[in-house]
Amino acid sequence: xxxxxxxxxxxxxxxxxxxxxxxxxxxxxxxxxxxxxxxxxxxxxxxxxxxxxxxxxxxxxxxxxxxxxxxxxxxxxxxxxxxxxxxxxxxxxxxxxxxxxxxxxxxxxxxxxxxxxxxxxxxxxxxxxxxxxxxxxxxxxxxxxxxxxxxxxxxxxxxxxxxxxxxxxxxxxxxxxxxxxxxxxxxxxxxxxxxxxxxxxxxxxxxxxxxxxxxxxxxxxxxxxxxxxxxxxxxxxxxxxxxxxxxxxxxxxxxxxxxxxxxxxxxxxxxxxxxxxxxxxxxxxxxxxxxxxxxxxxxxxxxxxxxxxxxxxxxxxxxxxxxxxxxxxxxxxxxxxxxxxxxxxxxxxxxxxxxxxxxxxxxxxxxxxxxxxxxxxxxxxxxxxxxxxxxxxxxxxxxxxxxxxxxxxxxxxxxxxxxxxxxxxxxxxxxxxxxxxxxxxxxxxxxxxxxxxxxxxxxxxxxxxxxxxxxxxxxxxxxxxxxxxxxxxxxxxxxxxxxxxxxxxxxxxxxxxxxxxxxxxxxxxxxxx
Numbered sequence: 001x002x003x004x005x006x007x008x009x010x011x012x013x014x015x016x017x018x019x020x021x022x023x024x025x026x027x028x029x030x031x032x033x034x035x036x037x038x039x040x041x042x043x044x045x046x047x048x049x050x051x052x053x054x055x056x057x058x059x060x061x062x063x064x065x066x067x068x069x070x071x072x073x074x075x076x077x078x079x080x081x082x083x084x085x086x087x088x089x090x091x092x093x094x095x096x097x098x099x100x101x102x103x104x105x106x107x108x109x110x111x112x113x114x115x116x117x118x119x120x121x122x123x124x125x126x127x128x129x130x131x132x133x134x135x136x137x138x139x140x141x142x143x144x145x146x147x148x149x150x151x152x153x154x155x156x157x158x159x160x161x162x163x164x165x166x167x168x169x170x171x172x173x174x175x176x177x178x179x180x181x182x183x184x185x186x187x188x189x190x191x192x193x194x195x196x197x198x199x200x201x202x203x204x205x206x207x208x209x210x211x212x213x214x215x216x217x218x219x220x221x222x223x224x225x226x227x228x229x230x231x232x233x234x235x236x237x238x239x240x241x242x243x244x245x246x247x248x249x250x251x252x253x254x255x256x257x258x259x260x261x262x263x264x265x266x267x268x269x270x271x272x273x274x275x276x277x278x279x280x281x282x283x284x285x286x287x288x289x290x291x292x293x294x295x296x297x298x299x300x301x302x303x304x305x306x307x308x309x310x311x312x313x314x315x316x317x318x319x320x321x322x323x324x325x326x327x328x329x330x331x332x333x334x335x336x337x338x339x340x341x342x343x344x345x346x347x348x349x350x351x352x353x354x355x356x357x358x359x360x361x362x363x364x365x366x367x368x369x370x371x372x373x374x375x376x377x378x379x380x381x382x383x384x385x386x387x388x389x390x391x392x393x394x395x396x397x398x399x400x401x402x403x404x405x406x407x408x409x410x411x412x413x414x415x416x417x418x419x420x421x422x423x424x425x426x427x428x429x430x431x432x433x434x435x436x437x438x439x440x441x442x443x444x445x446x447x448x449x450x451x452x453x454x455x456x457x458x459x460x461x462x463x464x465x466x467x468x469x470x471x472x473x474x475x476x477x478x479x480x481x482x483x484x485x486x487x488x489x490x491x492x493x494x495x496x497x498x499x500x501x502x503x504x505x506x507x508x509x510x511x512x513x514x515x516x517x518x519x520x521x522x523x524x525x526x527x528x529x
Contacts, residue, residue, distance in 0.1 A: 051070075094138040118163040165253050169457060206243065222308070223239060349375060385451075501526075
């Protein structure tokens with residue numbers, strides 16, 4: 001196969017700036033031809049490279065999953081990548097580019113927001129648009145008068161620590177040690193502030209609402225949303241003291257990432273040890289207070305105020321259980337039971353299950369039993385990583401189908417019974433489902449990169465642990481930008497057991513691509529059950 005023009009013909013572009021392609025004949029081959037080195041032309045080739053192309057041998061899959069992937073790239077790299085207002089977003093002085101560009105939250109949300117900036121960078125942007133991701137991460141931070149950096153202070157403190165996970169991932173993806181040094185300092189300041197202001201010492205847990213739900217529609221009694229009341233969760237008594245599963249799982253991983261940052265920067269051993277000890281204590285507290293042994297799942301939240309203080313709300317929180325699995329909170333048997341007992345809808349995992357009594361099937365809660373693709377992305381990845389290929393396949397195909405039926409528009413929220421865009425109900429009002437939501441698009445990219453291909457970024461390269469459902473192979477993702485190289489990854493067979501891995505024609509190698517390679521490279525993996 002031509003080493004420059006693989007997978008570059010066939011499918012017409014979705015948008016002028018985004019060149020896409022169809023299935024190359026060579027996809028049906030198991031092994032890759034050796035890719036020729038391009039030392040003299042490398043800089044020019046990589047500078048002019050096109051976005052990745054996902055191609056399936058099966059034409060129907062190619063027209064749904066393949067096209068959904070290209071639509072997601074268009075959303076991230078074109079529609080929602082915008083010039084940065086330096087007066088508003090360069091409060092750290094760290095934005096770069098001419099002009100600097102960043103990733104907004106969506107077509108109807110012009111700001112990046114802390115949570116969105118982190119989620120989109122972690123899901124996809126740090127790999128596919130590293131400078132834009134870096135700018136976006138710094139756009140939601142600020143420089144204090146004494147020169148220290150901190151994640152921006154606002155009235156949604158509980159969603160800020162996901163930034164630390166995204167920052168660590170950005171370093172793993174790019175190898176940018178200058179970024180890592182500043183990110184480590186920022187993480188330390190932000191974690192210390194959270195521990196000093198939002199930590200419940202009695203329970204050993206962080207206070208704060210759910211990772212995704214800033215609206216009152218996402219919470220059970222005694223929180224309520226009578227018509228005309230405020231939709232913002234913190235406007236309701238006691239909400240600031242609740243302790244949710246997702247907020248604590250995210251805080252746990254932020255502490256763990258701080259420890260890893262310290263090690264990567266060769267900090268004195270006690271520095272990293274302190275962060276890791278705090279992470280260990282938080283993990284124990286999560287399993288002690290949230291795990292429901294009789295139900296084999298985690299509670300949604302622990303009430304923090306009033307007569308219900310300390311009582312769990314026994315609802316299923318999609319973001320919480322998904323991130324708990326991805327971050328290694330449950331033990332093996334807990335994880336097995338958790339996945340087995342998770343309730344789904346025909347169009348994927350709902351944000352909260354079951355819905356609250358004040359809502360109905362035809363009027364679902366905006367932050368309750370309804371489909372948020374961002375949560376689907378977490379859940380699908382957790383399923384792939386644990387070998388649950390049938391439900392993984394269902395989540396990916398469900399999201400691709402909903403996006404196809406929306407005119408290839410990644411909407412914010414979908415109805416759990418119809419799969420149609422639906423913003424749900426809150427405060428007696430039927431809300432809209434916003435268009436071109438960035439984290440919905442990057443959630444699909446996450447499903448492909450972290451789920452199907454099983455990418456795990458490490459300081460010295462990418463490890464692959466694919467999850468290939470039956471009937472999906474062979475499949476390839478070509479044109480993956482990674483540091484100073486461009487990758488093509490091919491999968492054949494089915495399942496998760498790696499039968500053979502071939503890198504640039506060399507057989508019997510680990511499914512690993514070293515970070516120091518340059519030019520174009522191809523990894524072919526054959527899988528078996």
